[in-house]
Amino acid sequence: MIDVMKERVAKADWPDIQRRSGDALKRQFAKGPGLALPHAEEARVVLVDPTVEYPEDIKDPTTNTVLIKSGTKINPFDKVRWIRTLVFFDGTSSSQVGWVQQYLKEHDPKFVKLIISDGDVQKVMEQLHQRVYWANPLLVSRMGVGAVPSIVSQLGRHLRVEEVAIHE
Structure with missing residues (x-):
């Protein structure tokens, strides 16, 4: 063999x-990632609660000590502040890419992460002169993104998801 x-x-x-x-x-x-997210038809804001409830005890595998009791609810924003803004958009839409270019002129790019739902990541990075990441279904779901472009940021104990209508 x-x-x-x-x-x-x-x-x-x-x-x-x-x-x-x-x-x-x-x-x-x-x-690209090929997530066919719908384009936002109207502007709207949605608040998403990131709280996680643990259905069973979480134990330390070496000592078997219970770290988190079943039924415990944890909101990460009780402990941390999220300083970045995530911008989800369709990299195949020239109007959305243009909108992102304008957004970056108005906001500090150091605190903005760009995430495309579809399109050529290399081409979009060259157009925007900034690193661009691919969206994945889990991230889209956890962030509560229903349409693109969307701006995701922290608002108190919630994620603020702002869908921006761009009429092409």
């Missing part, structure tokens, strides 16, 4: 494998 594997490795066309892998990676970056 090992001899067969060694033979296949020796016969492999490694430059072609590397080229195909690189091409596949470029296609994935150009495609």
Whole structure:
């Protein structure tokens, strides 16, 4: 079995494998996360409660000590202040990318994280001259983002999700 594997490795066309892998990676970056979030049709603000309730005890695996009792509710904003603003937008929409450019002129980019629901992350980074991240379904769900563009920030013990209507 090992001899067969060694033979296949020796016969492999490694430059072609590397080229195909690189091409596949470029296609994935150009495609983006592909989350088809609807575009905001009207401006609205939603407050999202980030409180988590633990359905069962959380124990230290080494000592079996209960760290969090079942039924405990924890809101992270009781302990920490969230100084960043998340801006979710569609990287394939030129009007949304233009809106983000204007937003960055009006707000300190050090405190803004840009997150695209769709589009070529490299192209959008070059357009905005700022790091851009991909959205994922868990992040979108936890942040309460229902449409793009949306601005997510902390308001007291809640997440403030502001959907911005951009008429294309």
